[in-house]
Amino acid sequence: MAEVSVRKVVKEYEGGVQAVKGIDLDIADHEFVVLVGPSGCGKSTTLRMIAGLEEITSGEIWIGGDVVNDVPPRDRDIAMVFQNYALYPHMSVFDNMAFGLKLRKFPKDEIKRRVDDAARILDIVPLLDRKPRALSGGQRQRVAMGRAIVRNPKVFLFDEPLSNLDAKLRVQMRTEIKKVHQAIPTTTVYVTHDQIEAMTLADRVVVMNGGVIEQVGTPQQLYHNPATRFVAGFIGSPAMNFLPCRVQDGANGGLAVRITDSIIVPIPPARADRYGAYKGKEMVLGIRPEHLFEHHDQGKPGWTRVDLPVDVVEPMGMETMVHFFVDGSPVCARIDPATHAAPGEMLPLTADLNQMHLMLPDTGRVV
Amino acid sequence: MADGTNVPVGGLAAASPKGRKTAMQKFAQRRSTTGFLLCLPLILLVACFVVYPAFYAIYLSMLNKKMTAFVGLGNFQFLLKRHTFQLVIFQSCLFAITAVVLKALLGFTLAHLMHNIPGKNQKIWRGLLLVPWVIPLALSTLTWWWMFDPSYSAFNWVLNQFGFANVPWLGVGWIARFCTIAVNVWYGTPFFMIMYLAALKSVPEQLYEASAIDGANAVQKLFFVTLPMMRNIISITVLFSLITTFADFDIVRILTAGGPQDMTHVFATYAFQVGIQSGDIPLGAADSLFMFPILAFAAFFVLRGVTKRTKEIAA
Numbered sequence: 107m108a109e110v111s112v113r114k115v116v117k118e119y120e121g122g123v124q125a126v127k128g129i130d131l132d133i134a135d136h137e138f139v140v141l142v143g144p145s146g147c148g149k150s151t152t153l154r155m156i157a158g159l160e161e162i163t164s165g166e167i168w169i170g171g172d173v174v175n176d177v178p179p180r181d182r183d184i185a186m187v188f189q190n191y192a193l194y195p196h197m198s199v200f201d202n203m204a205f206g207l208k209l210r211k212f213p214k215d216e217i218k219r220r221v222d223d224a225a226r227i228l229d230i231v232p233l234l235d236r237k238p239r240a241l242s243g244g245q246r247q248r249v250a251m252g253r254a255i256v257r258n259p260k261v262f263l264f265d266e267p268l269s270n271l272d273a274k275l276r277v278q279m280r281t282e283i284k285k286v287h288q289a290i291p292t293t294t295v296y297v298t299h300d301q302i303e304a305m306t307l308a309d310r311v312v313v314m315n316g317g318v319i320e321q322v323g324t325p326q327q328l329y330h331n332p333a334t335r336f337v338a339g340f341i342g343s344p345a346m347n348f349l350p351c352r353v354q355d356g357a358n359g360g361l362a363v364r365i366t367d368s369i370i371v372p373i374p375p376a377r378a379d380r381y382g383a384y385k386g387k388e389m390v391l392g393i394r395p396e397h398l399f400e401h402h403d404q405g406k407p408g409w410t411r412v413d414l415p416v417d418v419v420e421p422m423g424m425e426t427m428v429h430f431f432v433d434g435s436p437v438c439a440r441i442d443p444a445t446h447a448a449p450g451e452m453l454p455l456t457a458d459l460n461q462m463h464l465m466l467p468d469t470g471r472v473v
Numbered sequence: 474m475a476d477g478t479n480v481p482v483g484g485l486a487a488a489s490p491k492g493r494k495t496a497m498q499k500f501a502q503r504r505s506t507t508g509f510l511l512c513l514p515l516i517l518l519v520a521c522f523v524v525y526p527a528f529y530a531i532y533l534s535m536l537n538k539k540m541t542a543f544v545g546l547g548n549f550q551f552l553l554k555r556h557t558f559q560l561v562i563f564q565s566c567l568f569a570i571t572a573v574v575l576k577a578l579l580g581f582t583l584a585h586l587m588h589n590i591p592g593k594n595q596k597i598w599r600g601l602l603l604v605p606w607v608i609p610l611a612l613s614t615l616t617w618w619w620m621f622d623p624s625y626s627a628f629n630w631v632l633n634q635f636g637f638a639n640v641p642w643l644g645v646g647w648i649a650r651f652c653t654i655a656v657n658v659w660y661g662t663p664f665f666m667i668m669y670l671a672a673l674k675s676v677p678e679q680l681y682e683a684s685a686i687d688g689a690n691a692v693q694k695l696f697f698v699t700l701p702m703m704r705n706i707i708s709i710t711v712l713f714s715l716i717t718t719f720a721d722f723d724i725v726r727i728l729t730a731g732g733p734q735d736m737t738h739v740f741a742t743y744a745f746q747v748g749i750q751s752g753d754i755p756l757g758a759a760d761s762l763f764m765f766p767i768l769a770f771a772a773f774f775v776l777r778g779v780t781k782r783t784k785e786i787a788a
Contacts, residue, residue: 158686205687209693
């Protein structure tokens with residue numbers, strides 16, 4: 107039993123600043139949940155409240171079926187991996203990993219067995235006698251994970267554990283973390299500001315913004331069905347394109363989206379019912395760069411051609427990013443690298459409007 | 474490449490007219506030479522006021538009382554056989570070690586208390602607790618002397634109010650020793666407090682958080698996180714204080730002048746009595762030199778430990 111529940115939790119600092127504004131979240135046993143959001147969104151505060159490192163202003167936190175609001179961190183049966191590793195510099199790797207077990211008065215042979223097992227899983231057996239200063243960033247992060255694993259806790263908490271690593275090592279460690287969770291499927295709450303980390307690791311992603319939860323869902327749900335403009339813009343790289351538009355009558359009794367006088371695109375019939383109520387209203391069209399690609403003569407239903415003037419071309423090897431400006435709004439398209447594109451020229455593109463989103467300009471809610 | 478030793482300072486402008494540099498010009502243009510020249514005033518000051526007096530003291534300690542004949546280690550042998558000097562060694566060690574231990578314990582406790590006082594109040598308390606350290610020692614010791622005075626003692630007045638008899642604070646050996654140590658502790662504790670407070674502030678908060686999650690209680694955090702992380706500062710502070718406390722002169726001189734019956738003399742006050750007041754400068758010099766091997770021994774082990782730990786934990 108290691109479900110985690112956060113119920114109506116508020117964190118207010120001195121001076122009335124609310125870092126977390128009454129969030130609700132239920133995390134199932136064995137689930138890997140990632141809290142993601144920009145700096146200051148309250149994700150780390152939420153994690154620290156689950157850990158017991160921050161007091162809760164109001165609300166309840168449940169771990170394994172018990173309210174833990176007044177339970178100190180050491181009695182919550184949790185383990186945490188910190189961004190800066192937080193390894194004890196005066197202890198060897200073995201002692202760092204064994205510290206929690208020693209404090210809990212485990213027998214020596216049990217401590218050794220557990221540390222050796224964790225070291226084998228994390229491939230750090232040769233490092234056990236070293237001090238943290240003699241380790242690389244990736245090795246330190248492994249030791250920090252090892253320290254969490256040996257305790258066999260109810261819940262793992264990760265606070266931006268990969269932020270201090272270089273890009274290559276981050277990808278490698280991401281895979282390691284996923285492997286560890288597959289081998290030891292403990293309930294995990296993971297905080298990051300990196301949406302790629304969130305998408306690749308999570309069973310469910312919790313997107314936070316301004317102290318509230320914007321949306322909770324699987325990575326696919328967040329990508330394909332964002333609930334708000336914030337989530338739509340936060341999930342996905344490069345970010346979704348947003349264009350002010352108006353919904354109006356289209357050809358053959360259908361609906362269309364008017365972006366500029368010269369760019370009016372038809373709304374696919376499958377979405378007409380959903381968007382009909384917004385006819386004549388100012389909206390925001392959202393479309394991801396990957397749904398805006400080089401023009402194909404033989405299109406599919408919902409595909410429509412738009413010609414845009416190229417501003418900047420960014421060849422990436424396996425794909426090319428092309429940037430445009432449409433009526434002052436930046437637009438990015440992801441095209442085949444074989445397609446010719448040069449700044450100043452008009453580039454024919456296909457917009458896959460089956461993947462479009464319409465949002466209310468005032469609330470940002472996706473309709 | 475700038476390796477810090479052979480980069481010309483003057484560049485081409487400093488080259489000789491023929492374009493070939495003499496050895497002297499090369500020497501003058503080295504960066505290390507510039508560095509040495511900039512340090513030279515300080516080196517000269519240290520040489521004049523530290524090195525020269527130290528060697529002169531060694532020289533003096535090997536002369537006879539009239540300073541007319543070389544007696545080798547005679548003065549040292551004489552002092553070691555003398556009962557009063559044996560008392561001085563004991564008292565110096567007692568004075569320095571007890572005072573330093575008490576200062577360290579009190580300083581550590583106060584630093585912890587300070588560390589846990591929130592923002593603005595902490596500054597006020599820190600300022601107040603630093604007062605003993607910033608008052609000139611001779612002045613504050615005179616105040617203490619007055620408070621210990623047999624006729625006007627403030628402490629005795631308080632004792633009398635509770636019905637207790639007068640205590641001869643500076644008139645009985647062990648009580649006088651206690652008083653000199655107490656004043657030294659009063660004066661020196663703020664230094665420990667401020668050093669330990671700085672050290673406490675430098676311990677990463679995440680180590681405490683990690684240990685809290687690992688299961689450590691407050692005492693375990695102190696022994697497994699705080700103390701190991703502060704060991705270098707503690708060692709350096711203790712060493713520094715040991716040196717200054719061993720060499721303390723003002724407190725003993727003003728409070729007891731070494732009395733009663735030489736029972737509070739330390740190396741410095743005894744050296745003053747023997748060398749200046751009794752006119753035996755070589756014996757006084759020999760007395761003061763006894764501090765050197767004791768402190769050198771302590772410094773060697775403390776600094777060796779500091780270097781080792783720094784190498785171990787430096788990230």
